[in-house]
Amino acid sequence: MDRLTARWPYVRWLPVGLIVAATAADSATPPEYTSVPLVASACVLAGATLTFRGTAWTGVFALVVTLLANWHLGLLSSATGWGEALNVVLATAIALDVNRMLDRHGRRLATARSVAGVMQGAVLPSPPARIGSLLVAARYEAADAEARIGGDAYAIQDTPHGIRVLMGDVRGKGVGAVSTTATLIGAFREAAHHVPGIGDLADRLEQSLERDRAQNPHSDRDEEFTTALIAEIDQRGHTLRILNRGHPAPYLIRDGRTTELTATAPGLPLGMGGLTDQPTTPDSFTLASGDTLLFVTDGVTEARDPGGAFYDPAGLTVPASGTDTPAATLDALADDIHHWTGGPRDDDMATLAITLT
Structure with missing residues (x-):
C-alpha cells in the first residue's frame, strides 16, 4: 500500500x-x-x-x-x-x-x-533500439501517473519504401482514446509496407479510423480526431519526407543545435480530412550522418512554466560530442521540460528520437 x-x-x-x-x-x-x-x-x-x-x-x-x-x-x-x-x-x-x-x-x-x-506494452510497445543504420529511442509519460497510458501514439517501421515513422495524438479520453490509438498503430503497421506514398498512407489511416468509428456509433468517439505526423527516411538515410496532419512539427538536432522542421502547408488532423478537398503535400529535408530527429506530442510543446509561458523544444541544447544516443537526447529533453514546468503537467507526453549513424 x-x-x-x-x-x-x-x-x-x-x-x-x-x-x-x-x-x-x-x-x-x-x-x-x-x-x-x-x-x-x-x-x-x-x-x-x-x-x-x-x-x-x-x-x-x-x-x-x-x-x-x-x-x-x-x-x-x-x-x-x-x-x-x-x-x-x-x-x-x-x-x-x-x-x-x-x-x-x-x-x-x-x-x-x-x-x-500491460495495456501500454500491448498498445504502445517499445520500438527496437536499432533499425538499419538508425538508432531509436522512445519515451511515454502520462500526465496522470496512475493512468500509465493515454491517447499519444508512436511507431516506426522498416518498409520497402524506407523507414517510416508515425507520431500521433488522439483527441479523446478514457478507453475510447486507447482503442483509437490501438487502431491507428495497427493500421500504420499494416499499411506502411504496402502503400508507396506517405500521402496515400495518411489517407489509409484516416479510412481505418473512420471504419472503427462507424463500428462504434454509440461510443464517445464521435468527436474524436487525431493529429498525426508521418515521416519517411530513405534507405540511404539522406532524405527525410514529412507529412503533417495538424501535429506539432518535428525537430532536427545537428551539431548540438535544435531546429524546427516546419511544414509548408500542414493538413487537417485525421478524422477531419473530409472537410477539405485539398491534398496535403509532404515536405523534404536533407539529412547527414550524426543528425538526430526528435518527434514530440503537444504534451511537450504545451508544457508551461509557472508564469504560463510555453516550452520551446528549439531551445534544447544537446552537446555535440558525436557520441550522444537518442535515449540521452530524450533524457535531456525530459529534464529540460521538468525544470521548465517545475511541477506536474496537464497532458501526456510522448517523444521519439532517431539518430543517423
Whole structure:
C-alpha cells in the first residue's frame, strides 16, 4: 500500500509523538483537562499511516499510557477514568478497520497499475533500439501517473519504401482514446509496407479510423480526431519526407543545435480530412550522418512554466560530442521540460528520437 510513510518516513513516528505530547500535557494541566481526544486521534492516524501490526501496537501503547496516567491521577476508580480507556479502545478498533480498508484499496490500485502497464506494452510497445543504420529511442509519460497510458501514439517501421515513422495524438479520453490509438498503430503497421506514398498512407489511416468509428456509433468517439505526423527516411538515410496532419512539427538536432522542421502547408488532423478537398503535400529535408530527429506530442510543446509561458523544444541544447544516443537526447529533453514546468503537467507526453549513424 502506498502510504505516507513511503514518501516521508518520519511520519511513522507522528502517532507515538502525539500520544507522548498528549500525556505530558495531561500531567501539566488541571484534572479537569483531558487529552484523551488527542490520544484517540493519534490511534486513528496510525491506522492511516502504519501497517496493521503497527496500528495495533500503537493502540496498545495508547491504552497503557492512558491507564497509567489515570492511575497517577487517581481516576481508575471513577467512571471517567474507565470511560477514557474505553474511548482509546474504540479509537484503536476504528483505526484497525481504516487500516484494512486502505490495504484493500492499495491492492486494487496495484492491480489496476499492473493492468495499465500491460495495456501500454500491448498498445504502445517499445520500438527496437536499432533499425538499419538508425538508432531509436522512445519515451511515454502520462500526465496522470496512475493512468500509465493515454491517447499519444508512436511507431516506426522498416518498409520497402524506407523507414517510416508515425507520431500521433488522439483527441479523446478514457478507453475510447486507447482503442483509437490501438487502431491507428495497427493500421500504420499494416499499411506502411504496402502503400508507396506517405500521402496515400495518411489517407489509409484516416479510412481505418473512420471504419472503427462507424463500428462504434454509440461510443464517445464521435468527436474524436487525431493529429498525426508521418515521416519517411530513405534507405540511404539522406532524405527525410514529412507529412503533417495538424501535429506539432518535428525537430532536427545537428551539431548540438535544435531546429524546427516546419511544414509548408500542414493538413487537417485525421478524422477531419473530409472537410477539405485539398491534398496535403509532404515536405523534404536533407539529412547527414550524426543528425538526430526528435518527434514530440503537444504534451511537450504545451508544457508551461509557472508564469504560463510555453516550452520551446528549439531551445534544447544537446552537446555535440558525436557520441550522444537518442535515449540521452530524450533524457535531456525530459529534464529540460521538468525544470521548465517545475511541477506536474496537464497532458501526456510522448517523444521519439532517431539518430543517423
